[in-house]
Amino acid sequence: MPLPSLDSLESILAIVVVFSLLVLVHELGHFLLAKRAGILCREFALGMGPKLFRFKRGETEYTIRALPIGGLVRMAGEDPELDVLKPRMELAVQLDEAGRVTRLILDPKQWNSPSLVRGTVVHYDLEQKLSLTLETAGEQTRYAVHPQAQLVLAEQEIQIAPLNRQFRGKSVGQRFWTIFAGPAANFLLAFVLLALLGLLYGVPSNEPQLGEVRPGGPAAQAGLLEGDRVLSIEGRPVARWQEIVDVVSRSPGETLTFVIERGGAQHSVEVTIGRNEQNRGQIMVYSAITYSPWAAVKYGAAATYEYTALILTSLGMLFTGTYGLEELSGPVGIFKMTGEFAQQGLEILIRWAAVLSINLGLFNLLPLPALDGGRLAFLGVEALRGRPVDPQKEGMVHFLGFAFLMLLILVVTWNDLQRFIFTG
Template sequence: MPFANSIESVIAIVVVFGLLVFIHELGHFLLAKRAGILCREFALGMGPKIFSVKKGETEYTLRLLPIGGMVRMAGEDPELDILKPQMQVTVELDPLGKVSRIILDPHHQPGPNQVTGTVIRYDLEQQLNMQLELAGEQKQFSVHPQAMLVKGDQEIQIAPLNRQFKGKTIMQRFWAIFAGPAFNFILAFVLFTLIGLFFGVPSNQPMLGEVKADGPAAQAGLQQGDRVLSIQGQPVASWDDLVEIVSMSPGKTLQMEIERDGQRKTVDVTILNEQNVGKIMVYKPVTYSPLHAVQYGAVSTYNFSAAILKSLGQLITGTYGLKDLSGPVGIFKMTGEFAQQGLSVLMSWAAVLSINLGLFNLLPVPALDGGRIAFLVVEALRGRPVDPNKEGMVHFLGFALLMLLILVVTWNDITRLFS
């Protein structure tokens, strides 16, 4: 059923990558909200919007291109530059006389509790007031901290400085940035723990797990739960010992001493030769325990993080080159392949990808979370922030280089795909 397998692979890719991006952005979102930052948008995907719904202060959107996502925080883009001095505006006043809406249409006809005038000056960040000229007379108005700027069909909530990203302390900004990668590590831990709970925790005991039907072990009469004591008289103390002896004996017949239900017996097993590697078609033994599952989740997350960091180090030192890297195409392909191997394999792969995403984003590279954290460190050391224009230019250049890297590794993927 190739077509059914293709559909299954596509669904797996969408679910896995949607989950990774959602959890990453959720980390940013929750810690930003906790710090009191106005989050204008929580988006999955990039490009044009295909779905959006607004709840509270935040617009939740699904965008066309299934790559990445974002949490758009107040102060990160020039959304308030649409209001200028000398513009004719209409302001709507709430029952306390504060401006609740600023309508930028010069042809708008004022209704109840609305007045029209020319903007003399305004401060929507700190003082929260604005001065208008009304029929030759200047009048000052207080502005509500959640007032809306209205331009056509678009309404934008103003953001006082204490609601903007830049208006928060260094530590509040740090946690809002760091939380994205941190949530990816938490997701990996949860996935590995769930694997341990539902599929069992792999054990290194020299015991047989599931015995595959018609395999060499099954043909020799071996059963799940048998404990291997020795092979050809050589003691077997662990599963790794068992695998090492078997894998180095393709095509041979080995005498195994096992223990079953307290009784010892000897069995002759003819080892399968699969590309010069010996196999008896037996799965690793597993144990079922909530405590072991949690331990397995923590240890697996740590071990894979260490292995990925080691690989990054080898990439920097030149042990690996760009030709060895996989990009989106290769990762999508592998995700589809793992989806065919069962839920536990797919969950393990998703956990590893989540760790990769977390570590990659923590690299001190402009345009990544690690690059933004680096600028916060510089700000803490020098006692004042880096010029926003200069920081923006650095992030832009970093983003351009990242796009170039993605193009290179995507070309590698396509070349491998058709080779």
């Protein structure tokens, strides 16, 4: 079966915009809290793979990469390229007016300037003492190093990072909030999107007042009109819209007496309840819609909570075996559904984007290696032990976790291909 939602420019554009927005907001959460903690952020990337576009502002390089999946904030302390500086290595340095090293130049092709000082590295500390000792013509000289000195590799310049500018040099609390901020930003995005829906399309009211009455439905056939306020059903007073829904849902096929208020007068109306596909009662009428900023804000918060609870329930069913892996959707399935929802209108697409954002936030909080939740778990262990886990051991655990996640993605992608392409 073809992927029908991917055959239009509108659908493809919707997929790119939605996923770029989710990743951008997630990484922006990490980035802003890292900057607030004083961590040197070397790169803010949207996408994965080769760099297509880049520009540098301040200390950070901003890039767009070829594959529109994922993103990253590369923080100081995660830079194997800085390990190239070794004792007994020859280099040249540039000094400022105070005699501090501002550039460490490793490429001999760039040693031509007479203002440079050349020598052999005897000792260096670019993390705490910020010092460099060079031997020149048999004489050793110790230089102070500027905290924003540049390490020059060929044509690439990399800013050094003292320990207090590195992720690992921050307190447990600062590192916790830097990691947690990514998933938190996704929940905030969901809230904003759902509140925006409330502003644009209104918020369903819980007042017992009828909104749109579908033509030909049981309510329309009984003579009910939009704007009617339901006072009672079968003699029982009604104060909230949900009470109407509950009574109607459990009364398929029955005829109920509605007492309504219309134009200041009360009327008694006999309504024969219809039946839906789930054998529950329906009268084909919607609740009234409220348009107000405060109602939109409350709706955004309530809907975010409800979707979060629903997704957590589904995750619980997955771990308890109620759902199997064959029922999961991967990138192919999510792309397909996003394209389909884009065809159904902006309201549906915005709601779907909010649900995906909550999914992304919750998934990243799972205490699995390579996810934000896994890193938070290691921070919890560090807080309990009073010292960090060996970085090499932690790195190996995250590497194995990443391999497992890639395998899981392959499995669910195969499920998607079987479901959408190989089966009718």
